Amino acid sequence: MRYLIKFSYDGTNFHGFESQPDYRTIEDELNKALTYINNGKETKLVASGRTDKGVHALGQIAHVDIMVSITEEKLKRALNSLLPNDIHVIDAKVVSDDFHARYMAKEKIYQYKLNMGEYNPIERNYVYQLSQKLDITKMNKAIKYFIGKHDFRAFTETKEKRSSYEREILEATIEKEEDILTFTFRGTGFIKYQVRNMVGLLIQIGLGKKDVDSVTKIIEGKTRSAGYRTAHPEGLYLVQVIYKKDVK
Amino acid sequence: MRYLIKFSYDGTNFHGFESQPDYRTIEDELNKALTYINNGKETKLVASGRTDKGVHALGQIAHVDIMVSITEEKLKRALNSLLPNDIHVIDAKVVSDDFHARYMAKEKIYQYKLNMGEYNPIERNYVYQLSQKLDITKMNKAIKYFIGKHDFRAFTETKEKRSSYEREILEATIEKEEDILTFTFRGTGFIKYQVRNMVGLLIQIGLGKKDVDSVTKIIEGKTRSAGYRTAHPEGLYLVQVIYKKDVK
Numbered sequence: 001m002r003y004l005i006k007f008s009y010d011g012t013n014f015h016g017f018e019s020q021p022d023y024r025t026i027e028d029e030l031n032k033a034l035t036y037i038n039n040g041k042e043t044k045l046v047a048s049g050r051t052d053k054g055v056h057a058l059g060q061i062a063h064v065d066i067m068v069s070i071t072e073e074k075l076k077r078a079l080n081s082l083l084p085n086d087i088h089v090i091d092a093k094v095v096s097d098d099f100h101a102r103y104m105a106k107e108k109i110y111q112y113k114l115n116m117g118e119y120n121p122i123e124r125n126y127v128y129q130l131s132q133k134l135d136i137t138k139m140n141k142a143i144k145y146f147i148g149k150h151d152f153r154a155f156t157e158t159k160e161k162r163s164s165y166e167r168e169i170l171e172a173t174i175e176k177e178e179d180i181l182t183f184t185f186r187g188t189g190f191i192k193y194q195v196r197n198m199v200g201l202l203i204q205i206g207l208g209k210k211d212v213d214s215v216t217k218i219i220e221g222k223t224r225s226a227g228y229r230t231a232h233p234e235g236l237y238l239v240q241v242i243y244k245k246d247v248k
Numbered sequence: 249m250r251y252l253i254k255f256s257y258d259g260t261n262f263h264g265f266e267s268q269p270d271y272r273t274i275e276d277e278l279n280k281a282l283t284y285i286n287n288g289k290e291t292k293l294v295a296s297g298r299t300d301k302g303v304h305a306l307g308q309i310a311h312v313d314i315m316v317s318i319t320e321e322k323l324k325r326a327l328n329s330l331l332p333n334d335i336h337v338i339d340a341k342v343v344s345d346d347f348h349a350r351y352m353a354k355e356k357i358y359q360y361k362l363n364m365g366e367y368n369p370i371e372r373n374y375v376y377q378l379s380q381k382l383d384i385t386k387m388n389k390a391i392k393y394f395i396g397k398h399d400f401r402a403f404t405e406t407k408e409k410r411s412s413y414e415r416e417i418l419e420a421t422i423e424k425e426e427d428i429l430t431f432t433f434r435g436t437g438f439i440k441y442q443v444r445n446m447v448g449l450l451i452q453i454g455l456g457k458k459d460v461d462s463v464t465k466i467i468e469g470k471t472r473s474a475g476y477r478t479a480h481p482e483g484l485y486l487v488q489v490i491y492k493k494d495v496k
Binding site for chain 2: 008009010056058080085086087088090118119120121122124126
C-alpha cells in the first residue's frame with residue numbers, strides 16, 4: 001500500500017532533510033521509523049523535496065510503500081510514538097500506487113520570518129533576528145518583480161547545475177506584525193537557496209543598499225550577484241505542498 | 249554605580265535561573281559576564297525573583313553594582329557580546345544606590361501559552377502542547393476566582409515553607425488565537441509554582457474533570473490538592489516586572 005504522509009519538523013537540530021552518513025537528518029529518522037513499522041524491511045520515503053540545514057516545515061509531504069497491513073490512524077500513531085519530538089506526523093493516508101510526492105507536486109508555499117526589532121533569544125532559531133529597520137514600501141514594490149515565470153539562475157548556488165532554472169512564482173507578499181515581517185512565496189517549485197536568496201536581496205533593498213529595480217536586473221543578469229547574502233536558514237518554513245485535488 | 253538590567257532568556261537549555269554548582273544557570277552566565285566587565289572582581293546581580301527550569305523571560309529585571317566606569321549603552325553591548333545567545337540584555341541603566349530589584353518590585357506579569365491543536369514540534373519548547381480541546385467558557389469563569397487577595401498555600405509545593413502565602417492577583421485573563429490559549433496573570437507577587445499550578449487546575453476545569461467552583465474550594469482548603477498537575481514549565485513566561493514610576 002502507498003501512503004501519503006504529511007509532517008512538520010523543527011529543523012534546528014538536524015543536518016537538513018536529506019539522508020547523510022554520520023549526521024542526524026529528518027529523512028533518516030523517518031526511514032528508521034518506517035522500516036521498523038514495515039517489519040524491519042528497509043523502507044524509504046520519497047518527499048516533495050529537500051529542505052536545508054536549519055529550515056523548518058509545517059506541512060512537508062512524502063509517499064512511502066508499506067507492506068504490512070496498518071490503518072491510516074495507526075500508522076500516524078505508530079510513527080509519532082517512534083519519532084523524536086522534533087518531527088511530527090500530522091496525517092497519514094492511503095493513496096493510489098501511482099501517487100508521487102515529488103513529481104506530482106503542483107505548487108509549494110514557503111514563508112520567511114524576520115525580526116526588525118530587539119534581538120529575541122526565545123525566537124532565535126525560528127525567526128531571523130536582523131534587528132534593523134527595513135523600508136517595507138520599497139520591499140513591497142520589489143517583491144512583485146519576482147512574480148511570474150523567470151530563469152532563477154541568479155538565485156541559486158553558483159555550483160548548482162540543473163537542466164532548467166525556470167520557475168514560476170504565483171504569489172509573493174510581505175506581512176508586518178509589530179517588528180516581525182513574514183514573506184510568503186507561492187510557486188510551481190523553487191530551486192536550492194532560491195527563497196533565501198530572494199529574501200537576502202529584499203533585505204538589501206529594505207536597508208537602502210540596493211534599488212527596487214535590482215530584482216529585475218539580477219534576474220536578467222542570470223548570474224549570482226555579490227550584492228546580497230543568502231538569508232539565514234532559521235527564518236524559513238516549508239508551509240504547504242499543493243497537489244491536484246483528485247490526487248489527494 | 250548601581251545599574252538596572254532588563255533581560256530576556258530562553259529557559260530551554262538552562263537548569264533554571266538560580267546559581268547552582270555543576271549546572272548551567274541564567275544567574276551564573278550573567279554573573280560571569282558582569283565579573284569580567286567589572287575587571288575580574290566577583291560581581292553578583294540581584295534579580296526580581298527566580299524562574300524554574302524551562303521557564304522563559306521576556307522582561308526579567310535585576311540590579312548590580314559595577315565599580316568600573318562604563319556608559320549604559322556600552323554595558324548593554326559588552327554584556328550582549330559576552331553572553332550566550334539564549335540570554336539577551338534589552339536595557340541597562342544607572343539607578344540610585346538604594347534601588348533593589350527584588351524588594352521594590354510592585355507587580356509582576358506572567359503569561360502561559362498552551363496549544364489545544366495538533367502537536368507542533370516547532371513550538372514544543374515554547375508553547376505547552378496539550379493537544380486537547382478545552383471549554384474556554386468554563387475556564388474564563390474559573391480564572392476570575394483567582395482575582396483578589398488570597399492565601400495561595402494550596403498552589404505551591406507541599407514542602408515549600410514561608411512566612412506568608414498571601415498574594416494579590418490584580419488581573420487574570422485568557423486569550424484565544426486559533427488553537428493557542430494565552431493565560432495572563434498580573435499580581436503583587438507569585439510563590440513557587442503558583443502560576444503553573446493555577447494553570448494546571450484551569451486545564452482540569454477546561455477538560456471537565458473539575459468544577460468551576462473548585463478554584464475557591466481549593467484556595468480555602470489551604471492544602472495542595474491531588475486534583476490537578478503542575479502545568480509544564482515550557483509554556484511559562486515572566487513578561488514584565490513593574491516598579492513604582494519614580495524608581496525607574
